[in-house]
Amino acid sequence: MVEPLKVGLAGLGTVGGSVARLLQKQESNASESNILATRCGRPIRLVAASAKTKGELDALGLDGVRFVDSPSGLARDPEIEAFVELMGGEGDPAKSAIEAALAAGKSVVTANKALLARHGVALAAAAEKAGVSLNFEAAVGGAIPVVKTLREGFAGNSFDRVYGILNGTCNYILSRMESEKLSFGDCLREAQRLGYAEADPTFDVEGFDTAQKIAILASLAFGVQVDPDAVYVEGISSITPEDLEAAAELGYRIKLLGVAVRTESGIEQRVHPTMVPLDRPLARVMGVTNAVTIEPAGFPPITLVGPGAGGAATASAVVADLADIARGVRTMPFGRPVSQLAGSRRAPMQRHEGGYYIRLAAVDRPGTFATIAKHLADEHISLESIVQRRRNGEPHGGSDPDRTQTPAPVILVTYATSEDAVRKALSEIKNRGVIAGNPQVIRIEKN
Numbered sequence: 001m002v003e004p005l006k007v008g009l010a011g012l013g014t015v016g017g018s019v020a021r022l023l024q025k026q027e028s029n030a031s032e033s034n035i036l037a038t039r040c041g042r043p044i045r046l047v048a049a050s051a052k053t054k055g056e057l058d059a060l061g062l063d064g065v066r067f068v069d070s071p072s073g074l075a076r077d078p079e080i081e082a083f084v085e086l087m088g089g090e091g092d093p094a095k096s097a098i099e100a101a102l103a104a105g106k107s108v109v110t111a112n113k114a115l116l117a118r119h120g121v122a123l124a125a126a127a128e129k130a131g132v133s134l135n136f137e138a139a140v141g142g143a144i145p146v147v148k149t150l151r152e153g154f155a156g157n158s159f160d161r162v163y164g165i166l167n168g169t170c171n172y173i174l175s176r177m178e179s180e181k182l183s184f185g186d187c188l189r190e191a192q193r194l195g196y197a198e199a200d201p202t203f204d205v206e207g208f209d210t211a212q213k214i215a216i217l218a219s220l221a222f223g224v225q226v227d228p229d230a231v232y233v234e235g236i237s238s239i240t241p242e243d244l245e246a247a248a249e250l251g252y253r254i255k256l257l258g259v260a261v262r263t264e265s266g267i268e269q270r271v272h273p274t275m276v277p278l279d280r281p282l283a284r285v286m287g288v289t290n291a292v293t294i295e296p297a298g299f300p301p302i303t304l305v306g307p308g309a310g311g312a313a314t315a316s317a318v319v320a321d322l323a324d325i326a327r328g329v330r331t332m333p334f335g336r337p338v339s340q341l342a343g344s345r346r347a348p349m350q351r352h353e354g355g356y357y358i359r360l361a362a363v364d365r366p367g368t369f370a371t372i373a374k375h376l377a378d379e380h381i382s383l384e385s386i387v388q389r390r391r392n393g394e395p396h397g398g399s400d401p402d403r404t405q406t407p408a409p410v411i412l413v414t415y416a417t418s419e420d421a422v423r424k425a426l427s428e429i430k431n432r433g434v435i436a437g438n439p440q441v442i443r444i445e446k447n
């Protein structure tokens, strides 16, 4: 009789509950239908769990799973061989519990990108020292095996760029705002109800979750230390239905992208709403689905698409990580020894080059356009298109009696230029008093 891999699970919420149910379902199958046991050569058995309350375990109705009050106590529990952390948060109790498990020589699986982005290097060093696994496929791209693909599938390749839609909540919100014309707030509440959003959804909508994920992918792809502070971050909270509509008219769709790219001055890591041409694979990825495009050097790009958030999608990746531990497969967490990871630095966004979508509220008086054109020309910015949009409720031709007071929305699309030039030109234009409020600026990713 083969010994099962005995697992302790801390966190029984959206993801932890799904993992517990999945493991129990496999164990309750007749041995020939327990595909996990068949594939791993041994069953994977949940033996103990921890959560804020024992009621969470009772509510799952699992057989024979012990409740342990303290996550760190569970991590050190002599019965368990592998510890799964699904509580979340970049500090304790998640951090101390994982440290306790590694120090006790137990392999760890986590979906906690916040913790990995902040302390991944130290935790990987602890796993290396203990000779155990620290697996985190669920932390990036949900069920998409992107960690495995970068770390193992391309072990012999270097990379030019890795980028993608890495936050299911944001993609869900942008998709529903566009297709159902729902408000930002309604879409966010729905994403929370469906279990996609973080406990604090600011992490999703302000881009921090995507930043943590791209920092992890940058480490795997480019061998830099994971560092969320090295990532330039902008979220989607300023995107309006007007931007989504204008994007579609111009042949784009707005996506929150995480991008890690090799440049002459180092590895640029950035997260921001992006205009993606409608004919690109990422533009067609809608709802909670995630997608990652990997560009190995000298190779055509490869795009992986799949469910990026929610209990079932995330549990699938957690269980796959446990399967590796059950099989005795151990890989260095970031694909190379921690001592070989290089220091990272914040992306110099001023040097970023590309096209820009700029939406201005132009004050309706003579000379406004000449002033805007002059300051763009001063910074050598050429325009691909200019679209003057109607004010809300105003028919074409402009019958608004207050039109001299109401600023008119103007959309500019630039040819490739630098971030620095755009920022300088817009600052001058604002100082001249020809626009109301702050311009909306969205970067265009054409290549």
Ligand SMILES: NC(=O)c1ccc[n+]([C@@H]2O[C@H](COP(=O)([O-])OP(=O)(O)OC[C@H]3O[C@@H](n4cnc5c(N)ncnc54)[C@H](O)[C@@H]3O)[C@@H](O)[C@H]2O)c1
Pocket: 010, 011, 012, 013, 014, 015, 016, 050, 051, 052, 053, 056, 071, 086, 087, 088, 089, 092, 093, 111, 112, 113, 114, 138, 139, 142, 195, 196, 197, 198, 199, 308, 309, 310, 311, 314
């Ligand atoms: N929900 C998703 O779609 C998703 C996807 C990928 C990764 N993740 C990550 O998975 C982790 C869990 O997310 P979730 O959505 O399941 O969260 P959740 O809020 O639904 O569940 C959290 C669980 O952790 C337990 N917990 C929290 N603090 C605790 C404490 N101090 N002591 C003991 N138990 C504690 C709670 O009781 C609960 O059982 C997070 O790191 C999250 O970022 C979530």
Ligand SMILES: N[C@@H](CCO)C(=O)O
Pocket: 139, 140, 141, 142, 166, 167, 168, 169, 170, 196, 197, 198, 204, 209, 308, 309, 310
């Ligand atoms: N809140 C995250 C969960 C998956 O990591 C998202 O929406 O993508």
Ligand code: NA
Pocket: 137, 138, 139, 140, 141, 142, 143, 144, 145, 146, 147, 317
């Ligand atoms: Na994944």
